[in-house]
Amino acid sequence: MFAQLPVPIVVSRGALVPVAVFALIFMGLSGVSGAGALATVAVVGGLGGVGGIVSLIVHELGHVSVAKRLSGVRPEKVSVMCLGAAAHLEGSYRNGREQARMALGGPEGSFAFALALSLPVFFPAPAGLEVAALALALLNVAIGVLSLLPVHPLDGHKVVVGLVWWAVGSEEDARRLIKRLGAGLIAVDFTVAVVLLAARPLIGVTVTALAAVALVQKQFIGRLKPPNE
Numbered sequence: 592m593f594a595q596l597p598v599p600i601v602v603s604r605g606a607l608v609p610v611a612v613f614a615l616i617f618m619g620l621s622g623v624s625g626a627g628a629l630a631t632v633a634v635v636g637g638l639g640g641v642g643g644i645v646s647l648i649v650h651e652l653g654h655v656s657v658a659k660r661l662s663g664v665r666p667e668k669v670s671v672m673c674l675g676a677a678a679h680l681e682g683s684y685r686n687g688r689e690q691a692r693m694a695l696g697g698p699e700g701s702f703a704f705a706l707a708l709s710l711p712v713f714f715p716a717p718a719g720l721e722v723a724a725l726a727l728a729l730l731n732v733a734i735g736v737l738s739l740l741p742v743h744p745l746d747g748h749k750v751v752v753g754l755v756w757w758a759v760g761s762e763e764d765a766r767r768l769i770k771r772l773g774a775g776l777i778a779v780d781f782t783v784a785v786v787l788l789a790a791r792p793l794i795g796v797t798v799t800a801l802a803a804v805a806l807v808q809k810q811f812i813g814r815l816k817p818p819n820e
Contacts (some may be wrong), residue, residue, distance in 0.1 A: 644726045708731065
């Protein structure tokens with residue numbers, strides 16, 4: 592399925608899997624019985640899954656909007672799959688500044704979308720709409736924050752590589768230096784996760800699970816994309 596926005600949006604059949612998963616999760620956690628009530632809960636969960644897919648597309652369109660202003664790369668399309676979404680690019684970055692700027696485009700898109708979704712909270716609106724908008728806004732904030740983690744291949748790692756490349760003047764030297772510092776970054780991430788799990792178990796489990804899912808998604812998508820994307 593295709594949608595023509597700034598670039599073609601290609602949605603595979605597998606992208607509907609999260610919608611079904613959200614519907615089943617909501618049905619399982621609702622505790623309701625009866626066909627009508629279960630159907631209502633399933634629809635609400637499915638809409639949550641659709642909101643998640645839209646949020647991922649917005650995140651990738653943030654990358655696309657930056658790519659359109661760079662001369663070294665050209666956005667081709669955004670693919671939506673069962674394990675996430677990806678912006679496909681042609682070309683290569685001319686310098687580290689371009690790579691860092693490109694990597695920040697996705698989180699910026701997520702945060703801007705979250706801000707727009709929070710507007711119903713400040714204006715008269717049905718309670719159901721406010722709750723749904725706020726939940727989706729929080730999801731986009733989570734997507735933006737998690738994508739900024741300095742873990743390969745998340746956007747945060749690309750930002751760090753781009754900034755170091757900009758500072759040292761060589762992408763190869765930057766990647767070599769980041770690789771040496773990788774163990775230290777992993778130790779920091781692990782420490783933060785342990786502290787959260789100990790102090791706020793619910794938040795710690797949620798953040799750790801979301802980070803793990805995001806990492807798996809990016810790893811999977813990274814294998815599907817050429818090295819320069």
